[in-house]
Amino acid sequence: MTLADLLLDEGLAIDDADLTVRGLTLDSRKVEPGFVFAALPGVKVHGRDFIPKALANGAAVILTDAPVEAPVPVIVVDEPAALLARMAARFHPRQPGHIVAITGTNGKSSTVEFLRQIWAGAGLEAACLGTLGVTRGDNVEVTGYTTPDAVALQAALDRLAGEGVTHLAMEASSHGLKQHRMDGVRLQVGAFTNLTQDHLDYHPDFADYFASKLKLFTERLPVTGRAVINVDSEWGGKMADAARARGLEVLTLGWRGRDLTIREITPRAASQSVVFSWRGTDHALDIPLVGEFQILNALGAAAIALADGVAEASVLASLKTLGGVPGRLEKVGETADKAPVLVDYAHTPDGLDKLLRAARPHTRGRVIVIFGCGGDRDASKRSKMGVIAANQADHIIVTDDNPRSEDPALIRQAILKGCPQAEEIADRAEAIRHGVAMLRAGDCLLIAGKGHETGQTVGDVVHPFDDREQGRQALAEREAARV
Known part of the structure; x- marks a missing residue:
């Protein structure tokens, strides 16, 4: 060329x-x-x-x-x-014919994966792209970025289109939008999940963070595009107003949604019974996911598919069989007394709050949480996450989570200001073993912060570390000690 x-x-x-x-x-x-x-x-x-x-x-x-x-x-x-x-x-001219971009602080990875599953259930050639990599069917290619750089992104789109993918759901990070990585993507739909504190180490303030997300609706979507927005927060309302001012078709969802309205969510042992209305028609079904926020993600994906014309019967059938997303409330095992060990990516105040609230209705005994905060990142969220843990959990273990160039003891000290009664165990593997060892019947252990990630960054070195594998090893050690 x-x-x-x-x-x-x-x-x-x-x-x-x-x-x-x-x-x-x-x-x-x-x-x-x-x-x-x-x-x-x-x-x-x-x-x-x-x-x-x-x-x-x-x-x-x-x-x-x-x-x-x-x-x-x-x-x-x-x-x-x-x-x-x-x-x-x-240079890489081919793209899937129907591309949906989803932005927000939390829920992007789950929503794009749920949308991929719904599309696949309708017989469409579907893929998703984001934090977990590029997923098509059972194949996952790790990329390492929520929104890859523009060249890598366009190369991925070209390859997927060449492989026959017609429908792609992709995450749109604030970094990617602000840095113009998505400027060449031919979008049809943009969606918004929520907005809470995150990435303030990169963005100068929350206003800039919001403005970066807003670019999806004010700049990246064509005027013929559709916006699908969760309006349960003031930020969702502002996104919807901006999209309407641009002339976009706007659909809203959530407890306050106009097009998809949530009526009721009832927790079950390993699922949730959900009643919602889609454009005036009520539907009731069980969705095999734990946590209200996961239901919001699933219904967000459903609203996108329904608005695109996917048959209601097909969407409802897929919702009943949705598979969870790696590292998002992922159950890695349980004790002999059926106390589960769950791993989640929650690494923001809002994410941790939602995680703890999600576990409570499914837990008869204690909710035990292990978490830390990353170094060289927004320091203001550390004590806030400590306060949330103190208010929502029954037992807290503060540990290290990617300290990078910072002194990990000082990071833990900042967290403990919000939860002074918490245990402090610097070694993350030891913290997980301790958390598993203290489980009793009816308890639940949440290991938060890393989710699907497989490394612990100390200084400039990334050491192999997987919360899921560590949880499984701790459970095996506990079981061996009982024999």
Whole structure:
């Protein structure tokens, strides 16, 4: 593909328009001869610092935001990340015909996976893309990012379309939206789950966090698109207002939803009985998920599918058989007395609150929780999560969770300000063994923070660590000790 092809309709005067471009990247280490290297501004460093490395590796074009001296064509624009996304969409031109993007603080991973299952149940070639990777059928390809960089994202879309995928549900992170990673994605539907405190280490304030999420409805969706929004919070109402002001078709859901209205949720042993109304027609069914927030995710996926024309009977049948998402209230085992051990990704104040509230109706005895907070991340949430644990749990074990460059003892100390009666066990594996050992009949152990993740980051080193595997090992040790 020529440089002129990649810049079609951009209105840019360029040298060497007939130059053949063999690839695009924003990582100088991945540059090959004939590549466009995007030298983008970053949080800590600027990509221009890596231009010499890119040139040494054979970069044929530089894309950046300020003039630089280079022996190859240099494209200078105010928003190079946005242009890179559009160029990547031209370089990898195929995309699934129906793409849904879902944003919000919590619930994105579950909602895209539930939507994939509902589509698949209707006989559609479906996939989902997000924090857990790219999922199609039983195959999961780990990507490592909620919203991959623009080049990787477009390459994934092109590949999925080539494999016959017609329906894709993808997560839209605040980082991805603010950094223009999704600018080249041809969306049909945008959805919103909720908004609570998170990522304030990246966003300067909550207003910026909200504004970044809002971009899905004010910029990324075409005016012919549809917005499906949970309006149980004030933020959902603001999202819906902004979408209507743009002229989008807006559907609302939730306890306050107009199109899909939740009437009743009753917890069962391993499921929940749900009554909801879809555009005036009531439905009652059991959904095999634990936690009210999971029902909201499942019904959010159902509303998207129903609005797209998937038959009600098919959607209802899929809701009755939904499979859980890895690391989201995932049961990893239970004691001989049937006390379950559950692993969840909850790592925000709201996420921890919802997790603890979800477990309570299903627990006759004590709710025991193990959690920590990440280093080099929003420090203001640490004591808040401690307070939530103190208010909602019967026993708390504060431990380490990706301390990164910070002193883990100081992180734990900040958490303990909110829950001074909690136990403190720095070693996460030891904390899990202790939590499992103290379980009695009727109790429930929640291990929060990592979910599906398989590493513990200390300094710059990622050590292998899986809460699910540690939970299983602790249960096996407990059982062996009984023999």
